[in-house]
Amino acid sequence: MKKGPTPATKAKVEKVIPFKWEGKDRKGTKVAGEIQGSNPALIKAQLRKQGILVTSLKRQSTLFAPRNKPIKPLDIAFFTRQLATMMQSGVPIVQAFEIIAEGAEKPSLAKLVTEIKTDVAAGNTLADSLRKHPKYFDDLFCNLVESGEQSGRLESLLDRIATFKEKTEALKAKIKKALTYPIAVVCVAIVVTAILLLKVVPQFETVFSSFGADLPAFTKMVIALSEWLQSWWFLCVFGLIALGFTYTQVHRRSKTFRDAQDRVLLKAPVVGKIVYEAAVARYARTLSTTFAAGVPLVEALNSVAGAAGNVVFYNAVMQIKDDVSAGSQLNFSMRTTKIFPSLAVQMAGIGEESGNLDGMLDKVANYYEAEVENKVDNMTTLLEPMIMCVLGVLVGGLIIAMYLPIFQLGNVVG
16 A cells, blocks of 8 residues: 655645755855755755755745745646656656756745655655646646556656647637736726826816806716716725626636636627637647547547536537547537537548547647637737727817816907
8 A cells, every 4th residue: 555645744845945055066166046945954965966065055035025826827837848858858757856846936836846756756656646736737637647657658748748738828828818908908998087087177177166157068077977986986996896706706606607608708709719719729739639648539538628618619529529439530520519610620530531630630729829829919909009099088088078168268268
């Protein structure tokens, strides 16, 4: 029976902290740096193995440094790439974990890598060690690693996983950029308009009160809006906070709401096309990676469905899985769902006929990832002048409303 790390070992793992060191190398040159560790004596011994005589070792102050920085998917992709590279270079897996932990900038990542290293050193497989951290390593990741261990191709599988993760995260970043840029600008427009209504318009209102003349309708409307906002601004802030909180809770708790949102997002103008092509690319990339790893097609489709990221594609992939299990070809099953573009279907058919399904799907993924990138760049380029126009109308409209009475007064005096 395999034994996991003891409680004492876990306690030591959890106390990994950053240290600053100074010393001299073999040539007597002064050197300095930072290192992660839990014990000063072990750190000195580790540096001594590298030919460094430590003269000063101090625990790095974290008073003003960000604490508990979360591990992001991109960090996992970078960790996988490092592990694959070192194993392909002949570095033993336990030593590779030590090197990665030492070079990790985030203490949380160093702690995670050290825990995995401890499990592997205790005799557990890498896949089993990763499954203890489902927050960072999903079933797809663990199944691919397990397939690599069983086939003796762990290094090449880790390389494919690293490529898969890197391209997936790059695609997600593009989608986030497409969705967040307009939202960010709208928020800025709302803030600028609120500042003008709360701070600038009241100053003009004081001046207008001494005119004794009837104000233009547009100016009256802006002044009325300013007065209302001054009286009820807290209600607006509370409403926005409540709306955001309600959306977050409903999105987290209601699968029906999430599914409806996925369907609406696919039909949204401009953005819907980007989300659709990103989902096709993710489907092709995931299926190509799993199939190339030697996972049977039906089992691979299970992993693909879980990584679909959209309920419409999830349902389509599950339908494809049922059809393939019944003996249908993949390309025919894809066509019957009426979800996938003809290019993806035809490339899958060519791949099946030529025995190079993973290669064809990889080309499909590359094509649609490039399409998403181009569409995001084009949309951003088109949005910039449109956003400037919106800001100009909002700010310019308020300024015109405030200066209209002054222009009219000048005409009367003239």
